[in-house]
Amino acid sequence: DAKTTQPPSMDCAEGRAANLPCNHSTISGNEYVYWYRQIHSQGPQYIIHGLKNNETNEMASLIITEDRKSSTLILPHATLRDTAVYYCIVRVNRDDKIIFGKGTRLHILP
Amino acid sequence: NAGVTQTPKFRILKIGQSMTLQCTQDMNHNYMYWYRQDPGMGLKLIYYSVGAGITDKGEVPNGYNVSRSTTEDFPLRLELAAPSQTSVYFCASSPTRWTLHFGNGTRLTVT
Numbered sequence: 660d661a662k663t664t665q666p667p668s669m670d671c672a673e674g675r676a677a678n679l680p681c682n683h684s685t686i687s688g689n690e691y692v693y694w695y696r697q698i699h700s701q702g703p704q705y706i707i708h709g710l711k712n713n714e715t716n717e718m719a720s721l722i723i724t725e726d727r728k729s730s731t732l733i734l735p736h737a738t739l740r741d742t743a744v745y746y747c748i749v750r751v752n753r754d755d756k757i758i759f760g761k762g763t764r765l766h767i768l769p
Numbered sequence: 770n771a772g773v774t775q776t777p778k779f780r781i782l783k784i785g786q787s788m789t790l791q792c793t794q795d796m797n798h799n800y801m802y803w804y805r806q807d808p809g810m811g812l813k814l815i816y817y818s819v820g821a822g823i824t825d826k827g828e829v830p831n832g833y834n835v836s837r838s839t840t841e842d843f844p845l846r847l848e849l850a851a852p853s854q855t856s857v858y859f860c861a862s863s864p865t866r867w868t869l870h871f872g873n874g875t876r877l878t879v880t
Contacts, residue, residue, distance in 0.1 A: 695869070700857075700874070701871075701873065701874075702773075702859045702861065702871025702872055702873060702874055703812065703859075703861075703869070703871055704871070705868040705869060705870075708867065708868075744811075746811070754866075755800065755817060755819050755825070755866060756814060756817060756827060757802070757814070757866075757869060758814060758828065759804070759811045759812040759813075759814075760811055761810075761811045762811060
């Protein structure tokens with residue numbers, strides 16, 4: 660699986676959009692980008708995934724660059740409950756394993 | 770649905786003791802996973818299973834064993850507990866490998 664690079668921490672003001680970047684410059688054509696988050700002491704929660712096109716669901720939007728070497732997770736109106744560690748993962752769909760990196764610790768500031 | 774249930778929630782073990790961490794899911798998911806998370810660190814995959822009777826090693830399998838005799842249950846066994854196994858253990862299941870559903874974790878201390 661391709662390696663991902665994320666900033667260790669970020670701050671965002673409550674009510675603003677939180678934009679979390681992920682670099683995956685070695686991604687191959689059949690690898691998907693997944694995002695999970697882990698709120699303090701809980702099990703991680705799936706957010707969204709995508710291959711090439713931008714994706715949106717009730718939780719977030721995922722923007723993948725045209726060359727697929729990076730992506731951005733967007734939380735449109737961040738709240739204090741969005742304070743968590745956010746993990747960006749790339750994997751081949753047929754791969755049974757899901758390997759987590761270190762993630763980005765997002766602090767939402769009141 | 771209860772989802773993924775892990776027991777116990779907390780446990781303290783002495784060095785050399787053994788124990789089994791229980792994980793059960795009621796969603797009829799084929800895929801199940803065990804992760805450990807050390808304080809302030811990310812998750813490490815211990816073992817996983819793609820269906821009843823099939824298990825495979827993850828990133829950090831040493832010191833652990835698993836079995837998958839039914840779709841619902843995926844217990845994790847520690848035979849000779851060591852301080853390095855102090856961690857939070859998360860079990861997860863998935864219907865299709867696309868998304869994981871996690872339990873609330875077991876906090877294990879080995880002293």
